[in-house]
Amino acid sequence: MLTIAQTRAALFDPQDCTDSADALALLDAVFDPLVRRVGPGRFVAGLAEDWVQEDARRTLFRLRPGAVFHDGTACDAAAVAASLMRMADPAVGATLGAPGVWAQYLAGCEVEVVNSRTLRLVTTRDIADILDIVSAGAVMAPAALAAESMAGRWIGTGPWRLVSADEAGVEMAPVRAGLPGLRWLGIAEAEGRLGALQAGTADIATRVGEAAGFAGADVVDPTAIICLLNAARGPCADGRVRKALAMAIDRAAMIAAVTQGAADPLVGFVSERHFGFDPAAPGVAFDPAGARALLAEAGYAGGLALIADWPTRLPDEAPVLLPVLQAQLAAVGVTLTARIEPDRVRYAERVRASDIADLCLFDSSPLSTFRVLAEKIDSRVAGSWWLGYRNPAIEALIDQARVVTDMAAREALYRRCYRLLQDDPAWLTFYTHRRVAASRGKLAFRDDGVLDIRTITGA
Helix, strand or coil, X not given: CEEEEECCCCCCCCCCCCCCHHHHHHHHHHCCCCEEEEECCEEEECCEEXXXXXXXXXXXXXXXXXXXXXXXXXXXXXXXXXXXXXXXCCCCCCECCECCCCHHHHCCCEXXXXXXXXXXXXXXXXXXXXXXXXXXXXXXXXXXHCCCCCHHHCCCCCCEEEEEEECCEEEEEECCCCCCCEEEEECCCHHHXXXXXXXXXXXXXXXXXXXXXXXXXXXXXXXXXXXXXXXXXXXXXXXXHHHHHHHCCCHHHHHHHHHCCCEEECCCCCCCCCCCCCCCCCCCCCCHHHHHHHHHHCCCCCCEEEEEEEECCCCCCHHHHHHHHHHHHHCCCEEEEEEEECCHHHHHHHHHCCCCCCEEEEEECCCCHHHHHHHHHCCCCCCCCCCCCCCHHHHHHHHHHHHCCCHHHHHHHHHHHHHHHHHCCCEEEEEEEEEEEEECCCCCECCCCCECHHHHHCC
């Protein structure tokens, strides 16, 4: 038995939209998607052994032979089609504060079963980045699609099957010989996770503060810590103010004060692990004098007062980050007052309803650049986390990217978006975390910071 201590270990709907590393580690053990993302713009076979994008609306998938769900049902094209259609249901795919995330892209789609091993997904709109969407979709057994119990939904084709789940954690058994069983422990505090490792009740502990005496790994968490800016009304509707605020951020000092150095500065709207990140783009430089000059040009030479909506967790360093940001903005003449919201679900719902003052602390977690642009940037979509930003030049590039199935050409379009969003920021970017994991044996992590239990065990 291999025991993993992580922040949380609990069941959820397998087709929820989640970027939680803890949740994704559980999913990866039990389920397979059609394709797997292995890096920016890079996908490898999952249940589909190969695929062809016929155009920006039609993708043909050929399934690997012999795949079987844990209940013995064959994982054929009809079963995969049914799972995709559930994913397209607006009642499925919730994330914190936003229901039906996948329906934004899949609602109204058709899935044609060509034969037992081949299916064609046809979307109602051009989505050249369709692999971003299907790579996030757990393929569930037909019996699991309508299951009333949460445990009943956890029937996949992965190397492990669900045995039990309770308040202490989740237990899984291997579906073939040679693999260990898995026990996932949910331990909220880093000290508790490290203590379980030290006591021998865990073999792997994620997100610990140190790894002395154990095999350790410095894991990049691509979740971006940012402040969304209200570009619909108030001072932040002025691009000069948004740019000035971005120039006022000393990311190195912020990282040292808030994370004790355990983070990487985020100099663009997405990280280096995103498709379309441009390493040649310099980012918005820390320039207090330039920030003050831009504020004066915008009519705030005498100072600017802003109100920030602020959670108490998610990100959990929110209480520590607030005074650091206040001090940095004060240095350029901006007074920042916070409205604290302790209810994190209510906070997300307020942001989704655009019920914020001038700015709000948030995180941007999708590794899909396409989704970030659609859900936060494109004014015509006005997605869940869009706050009034409009840039016709960027939207023209988005339109082009939607129809370009050539990866290199689409990457070039996203790099142009990346540069334009440095000139005209939609929000303030701060950093991405680096986390320490420790183990009694082997450690491996995916590109998205998720524990790679398949590589660790040889599955």
